[in-house]
Amino acid sequence: xxxxxxxxMLMMPITPxxxxxxxAKRYVAGPxxxxxxxxxxxxxxxxxxxxxxxxxxxxxxxxxxxxxxxxYHRALDAIIAEGVDANISLKPTAFGLLIDxxxxxxxxxxxxxxxxxxxxxxxxxxxxxxxxxxTIDIVTEMHNRGLSNIGTxxxxxxxxxxxxxxxxxxxxxxxxxxxxxxGIYLESENIAQTKYHDIVLATNKAIEELLDAGAYxxxxxxxxxxxxxxxxxxxxxxxxxxxxDPRANAGPVRAGKGPGYEFQFLLGVRGNIRRxxxxxxxxxxxxxxxGSRWYEYSMRRLRENPxxxxxxxxxxxxxxxxxx
Ligand code: FAD
Numbered sequence: 001x002x003x004x005x006x007x008x009m010l011m012m013p014i015t016p017x018x019x020x021x022x023x024a025k026r027y028v029a030g031p032x033x034x035x036x037x038x039x040x041x042x043x044x045x046x047x048x049x050x051x052x053x054x055x056x057x058x059x060x061x062x063x064x065x066x067x068x069x070x071x072y073h074r075a076l077d078a079i080i081a082e083g084v085d086a087n088i089s090l091k092p093t094a095f096g097l098l099i100d101x102x103x104x105x106x107x108x109x110x111x112x113x114x115x116x117x118x119x120x121x122x123x124x125x126x127x128x129x130x131x132x133x134x135t136i137d138i139v140t141e142m143h144n145r146g147l148s149n150i151g152t153x154x155x156x157x158x159x160x161x162x163x164x165x166x167x168x169x170x171x172x173x174x175x176x177x178x179x180x181x182x183g184i185y186l187e188s189e190n191i192a193q194t195k196y197h198d199i200v201l202a203t204n205k206a207i208e209e210l211l212d213a214g215a216y217x218x219x220x221x222x223x224x225x226x227x228x229x230x231x232x233x234x235x236x237x238x239x240x241x242x243x244x245d246p247r248a249n250a251g252p253v254r255a256g257k258g259p260g261y262e263f264q265f266l267l268g269v270r271g272n273i274r275r276x277x278x279x280x281x282x283x284x285x286x287x288x289x290x291g292s293r294w295y296e297y298s299m300r301r302l303r304e305n306p307x308x309x310x311x312x313x314x315x316x317x318x319x320x321x322x323x324x
Contacts, residue, residue: 007313017295023312024298026268026324028055029290033071033078036290039267040084046271047278048286049256050086051123051264052079055291057300058093058127065096065107071291072111080118087121087256089287092135105138112142116149119255121177123218126153128185129192136164140171148175149254151216155183156203157192165206169213174251177216179264180206182223184305204229211237214249216257218285220264227263227273234261241281258283269311271324 029039040050054071072088079086090111096104112122124135135152142150154161154168168176182199183192193199203226210217211233219230238246245253245260262283265274278284289297302309314321 020295020298023316024294026315027266027289027312028294028297029267029288031290031292031294033074033290036075036288037078037082037084039288039290040086041082043286044084046275048274048284049262050084050286050288051089052086053089053091053125053287053289054094055289055293055297056094057091058098059096060099062096062099062103065094065103068094069107069110073114076111076114076118076120079120085256086288087123088115089123089125091125091127092131092138093127097131097134097138101134105141108138109142109145109147112147112150116147120149121254121256122150123177123179124150124152126155126181126183129158129187132158132160132164136168140168143172143175148172151177151179153179153181153220154206155185155187155192156180156206157183157194157199158187159191159193161202161206162209165209165213165215169215174214174216174249176213176251177218177257178210179218179220180210181220184301184308186305200225204233208233211239211247211261214247214251216251216254217261218264219261220287222265222270222273224273227277230261230263241283268324269315 029036036052052075054068054075056068059065072090075088092104092108095107115122124139126132126135139150139152154164168178182203193202200223203221207217207219207230221227234240239260243259247260250260262285263277264285264287266287274284
């Protein structure tokens with residue numbers, strides 16, 4: 001992290017809420033579902049599809065989970081009513097995973113069932129290492145219960161990821177659908193890579209492992225070396241825009257998905273790279289967070305990973321490095 005990033009971190013506790021709001025406007029669609037729908041419609045012309053995320057995580061009472069269950073039902077209704085090309089991403093701890101796993105599973109199943117009836121995919125975001133295994137277990141449990149419209153995220157910085165890729169693929173076959181990202185949580189060096197170069201290598205390796213395992217591979221990185229490596233890896237396997245997935249071990253073609261892979265970006269981050277990929281015909285998905293808890297979300301992300309502070313500062317001071 002540069003000097004500016006450190007400065008942003010130091011200023012955080014005394015930064016007025018309206019300033020945080022001004023910065024967050026770029027990365028958060030707005031306080032409610034209507035604002036998320038507006039953002040999705042406004043980006044339609046950029047060839048993007050979307051995943052909706054209701055802001056909030058790790059609840060302290062199970063009653064709080066009811067809010068997320070009903071808000072995600074509203075989000076599904078809006079996706080259907082507005083005819084937008086979107087799915088949903090949710091954080092298992094917002095459904096009670098760290099309080100009562102059984103209830104969290106019931107909550108997630110309710111939403112996944114409604115989504116399944118409407119051909120909509122559900123992605124369980126991956127949180128910190130306390131819930132890696134249980135998040136993966138929920139996905140396999142949902143598949144056991146006949147719901148194949150669900151997948152999760154694996155974080156390439158974790159040493160365990162190679163094994164998780166092969167276990168998920170052996171259990172779910174071509175129905176395995178994984179978003180692969182570096183991982184935002186700064187995990188300890190006992191369980192994770194901690195240096196930029198090693199994390200990039202691990203990410204590139206994990207992408208190839210997913211492609212070879214037949215998994216639907218959602219590449220979620222704004223990092224140019226990772227994107228360039230992905231394009232080569234896809235080309236080496238005969239995969240690409242407007243080509244039917246050639247992999248013998250791939251799953252069936254599904255509504256709302258690309259030919260075995262897609263690229264994913266966070267709202268407000270490196271839109272120029274995303275738009276170029278879309279122009280070349282790649283399926284590109286934008287992660288759209290919305291909700292009244294935007295302030296807590298922004299502060300928490302900054303505290304969890306100070307690099308984010310540096311990225312944000314850089315986007316303001318050197319806008320050419322990161323176009324919206
Ligand atoms: P970096 O090297 O960190 O970033 C490359 C460049 O992208 C930076 O130089 C900067 O210009 C820009 N950039 C990256 N991140 C930001 C930012 N936050 N704000 C402003 N500019 C930025 N992590 C999880 O742990 N669990 C998840 O479920 C998860 N889901 C994700 C979903 C999507 C669609 C994406 C894109 C990321 C997700 N992440 C998740 C975050 C991911 O793990 C990384 O922390 C994040 O994407 C930064 O890594 P990078 O590969 O983009 O590379």
